[in-house]
Amino acid sequence: MEKNFFKETCPTSPLQRFADVSEIADTVAYYASPLSSPTNGASIRVDGGI
Structure with missing residues (x-):
């Protein structure tokens, strides 16, 4: 779920x-x-750069 979230919703997150x-x-x-x-x-x- 986490990988999909960042792939689809927050692809520019550095972390x-x-x-x-x-x-x-x-x-x-x-x-x-x-x-x-x-x-x-x-x-x-403290959000990892989002």
Whole structure:
């Protein structure tokens, strides 16, 4: 189902798959950490480039 979805509905997606829960968690951890201090006011999309 996932392969067909990306083939038919989102063929331009760079990942060609859904994001994994751990990838979302990694992003949240990054933005909650001091490492993200230079990132201010940006909208953060974790959608694999869709």
